[in-house]
Amino acid sequence: MSERLLHVAAAPFEAACHIPILPEGHRSRRLHGHSFRARVRADLPSDWAPFPGAATGRLTEALKECIDALDYRNLNEILPVPTDENLARWVRARLTAPGIESVGIQSTHDQGADLDGADHVHLWHRFRFEAAHCLPNVPADHPCGRLHGHGFEVILHADQTLADEDMGMDFDRLAALWAPLQTELHYACLNDIAGLENPTSERLSHWIWQRLKPELPVLSWVTVYETATAGCHYDGTHYRIWKEQRFESALRLVAAPDGDPRRRLHGHSYLLRLHLTAPLDTVLGWTVDYGDVKRIFNPVYQLLDHHRLDALPGLDAADPGSLTRWIRARIADDLPQLDRIDLHETPGCGATLCWGELGPALPT
Numbered sequence: 001m002s003e004r005l006l007h008v009a010a011a012p013f014e015a016a017c018h019i020p021i022l023p024e025g026h027r028s029r030r031l032h033g034h035s036f037r038a039r040v041r042a043d044l045p046s047d048w049a050p051f052p053g054a055a056t057g058r059l060t061e062a063l064k065e066c067i068d069a070l071d072y073r074n075l076n077e078i079l080p081v082p083t084d085e086n087l088a089r090w091v092r093a094r095l096t097a098p099g100i101e102s103v104g105i106q107s108t109h110d111q112g113a114d115l116d117g118a119d120h121v122h123l124w125h126r127f128r129f130e131a132a133h134c135l136p137n138v139p140a141d142h143p144c145g146r147l148h149g150h151g152f153e154v155i156l157h158a159d160q161t162l163a164d165e166d167m168g169m170d171f172d173r174l175a176a177l178w179a180p181l182q183t184e185l186h187y188a189c190l191n192d193i194a195g196l197e198n199p200t201s202e203r204l205s206h207w208i209w210q211r212l213k214p215e216l217p218v219l220s221w222v223t224v225y226e227t228a229t230a231g232c233h234y235d236g237t238h239y240r241i242w243k244e245q246r247f248e249s250a251l252r253l254v255a256a257p258d259g260d261p262r263r264r265l266h267g268h269s270y271l272l273r274l275h276l277t278a279p280l281d282t283v284l285g286w287t288v289d290y291g292d293v294k295r296i297f298n299p300v301y302q303l304l305d306h307h308r309l310d311a312l313p314g315l316d317a318a319d320p321g322s323l324t325r326w327i328r329a330r331i332a333d334d335l336p337q338l339d340r341i342d343l344h345e346t347p348g349c350g351a352t353l354c355w356g357e358l359g360p361a362l363p364t
């Protein structure tokens with residue numbers, strides 16, 4: 001599959017709203033408020049930014065300018081039915097950026113809607129449960145063979161065609177479908193549950209899919225976060241895992257004009273997410289060990305962390321797009337299952353380099 005470079009940006013806004021189309025008695029019919037977050041993913045022409053390396057910054061500024069009109073407002077004065085879906089439409093119509101692939105609105109930490117250009121909505125809802133597990137088939141010295149536990153997180157994703165509807169399914173419907181699984185999984189040892197005798201993230205995402213897909217035909221992905229830095233998506237066919245790492249680095253954007261602060265030496269706390277697609281190892285119950293991804297990537301990580309990025313050999317500019325390409329060139333041979341790299345220089349703002357399926361976006 002050919003390589004695609006997408007730029008991403010995210011920005012918060014605080015607003016009040018009520019959703020008058022919801023049934024009588026629904027809590028969201030009452031006036032309430034959210035710390036919203038808007039996000040955009042765009043395939044930008046290379047000459048759109050004012051100088052090479054400025055695309056992430058320009059997209060972020062465009063998004064901030066757009067949502068400024070929503071910040072500290074009563075959204076019903078701007079949009080009669082301010083569902084996440086309609087807010088995403090509103091932003092998409094006003095955002096002055098080319099090549100927009102999707103616009104998302106996250107109304108709470110745990111739910112949101114991403115809208116693509118064809119008014120197809122991707123709804124997601126996150127849940128959390130606390131559980132113990134061990135992986136019985138790993139080698140004797142592997143730490144995950146010992147009984148341990150996690151605050152697992154699960155995201156249910158639903159894809160719907162919206163046409164001219166104000167909203168897709170109510171997030172509460174996803175919560176109601178999840179509730180029986182929460183009862184089974186929360187404060188449990190996963191190995192004791194039928195079908196989860198080898199409870200890797202992959203097996204767990206498959207188990208959840210099998211349980212929910214018959215009741216929820218629009219279920220498109222199940223995401224399991226095993227830890228804050230690693231997890232798995234399953235769509236009924238493919239397993240996609242990711243492993244995140246953070247690095248702290250300095251840079252200057254040499255192409256920035258005189259007077260632009262990015263020309264000065266500065267720095268970021270970067271978030272790097274490596275995505276891999278691979279078949280399941282039926283004995284181990286996983287695709288690729290998260291620990292192996294981290295270990296194999298470590299030599300490249302050591303070049304990035306606590307270094308000056310624009311001094312790295314072979315890197316002309318240290319903007320997120322150039323960095324993702326530089327990282328791919330250094331790691332792809334050693335991690336052949338790798339098919340996407342996300343790199344954020346500030347929360348939700350950066351680039352995605354993808355040469356496989358794009359897969360679902362994760363919340364910021």
Ligand SMILES: Nc1nc2c(c(=O)[nH]1)N=C([C@H](O)[C@H](O)COP(=O)(O)OP(=O)(O)OP(=O)(O)O)CN2
Pocket residue numbers: 135144199200201202226227229230241286287288289290291294
């Ligand atoms: N593909 C999979 N790999 C691993 C799984 C899994 O389910 N699928 N599970 C484990 C362990 O259970 C482990 O608890 C989580 O792994 P890891 O990300 O390596 O955890 P760390 O706490 O070491 O994470 P760092 O943030 O990198 O310190 C292992 N692999």
